[in-house]
Amino acid sequence: MMFRTSGIHHITAFVDDAQKNVDFYAGVLGLRLVKKTINFDAPDVYHLYYGNEQGAPGTIITFFPQQNSRRGVIGSGQTGVTVYAVPVGSLPFWKERLASFDIPYENKTRFGEQYIRFFDKGGLLLELVEREGGQPSKWTFNGVTPEHAIKGFGGAVLFSHVPEKTMDVLVSKLGLEQVGEEDGILRLQASGDIGQIIDIQSTGIQRGIGGAGTVHHIAWRAKDYTEHEQIQQDLEQSGYHPTPVIDRQYFNAVYFREPGGILFELATDPPGFARDEPAERMGEKLMLPEWYEPQREQIEQLLPRIEVREWKGESKS
């Protein structure tokens, strides 16, 4: 049985300022902060997760915000653009919304689809595209209602050093299909209805350098633990040198760097974000893995204060 991912599970990036990050992803994009925890390697750094109302796989973007951290350079060897899917007919709403927050955007067209491209406040490249697929988000915040809300990822644009090799891994190991090629961009599709359209680009892109304002890794969905272990073994046998399976509290993870230089992860759909707090209260309390629990007080003092707030933009708040 060949492994076939249904698409993106989550995307993880580095940014500098934590409150700016909350104001953008919750305040501007209207996503739900579904989990507030820490970087297990650096407990004075948050790990923030945003998604739809339940933080379903395919909707989750996660951040490590560290004040005054080195700015990276977006470029090849990285997931270059994070693409969000919005309901059909809602792009005009989003254009108006971005303008009201003084966020400049650019209109783009790929494979006959209209995109708007813009930077978040931390320097990441984002796009919105209208898509039929995916469930409407049930989350309403700061003027974004389910009618216009982001449903999850539309996909991503991968900036690869060697697009053919990146495509080969996605096709032969992760089960995507090539569905198009145009202006040097390869388009692949996974089997799901969200986070499934992946473009690979290399021309005219400088070399990426990791740091604030860049994506660290893109994670692909594995539907259960068995499938996850099988793909780990398959990657191992094929010489991709994946990590062992790592418990990340809300999913299990396996990492490997594909030959185009991009860090990939395979992440399991289970157990999800409601494993350690009730679904309706997710994201409110700082969640710590049990080995950090005795140090909660010190950790909370080290972390900057953040709040999810009804934010109207820099010039209006």
Add this chain to the structure above:
Amino acid sequence: MKHIYKAGAQADAPTILLLHGTGGTENDLIGLAEMIAPGAGILGVRGNVSENGMPRFFRRLAEGIFDEEDLIARTAELGSFVDAAAVEYGFDRSNVYALGYSNGANIAASLIFHQADVFKGAILHHPMVPLRGLELPDLKGLPVFIGAGENDPIVPRLETEELSSLLSGAGADVTMHWERQGHQLTRTEAEAAAAWFKTQG
């Protein structure tokens, strides 16, 4: 810093500073040092940073993303430690070679980036670029051996090449050795390092 010291066979033998990878100890690379530089003095050091109980030389936020402030502070700390150890144990501070793997190779590279005469030479197994945007000191003639994996999942090939050209650009005499065993430090890589070290007078 927690460490181990063994004097060299002769007074004029070099001292090898051992810098382990994440989760290692001051004893990790002793066997490697004995293979590469038989008869040399040994100063094995344990990293002062703990990542989930695993010793490291400096903090990181994720694979490949370093906490630069911590790296700079820890680089200075390690440099001072080596200076003090030379006085305490009476070895020749100007005849010290670094031998580092992974996280240890990264801090060795960071020391070189900060101070031209910190080592007489360096053997770096699977290093990354420790810092960017630094004006490197004049490294004229500094011999550096870099062992790397073409398919290393932790250090992309281009990053290895970037480090090599940064060092060469500052005047270092860089020898590259490529393997295809991921991030592992293999026997053949160790043998290549030993052969390189023999050519150092």
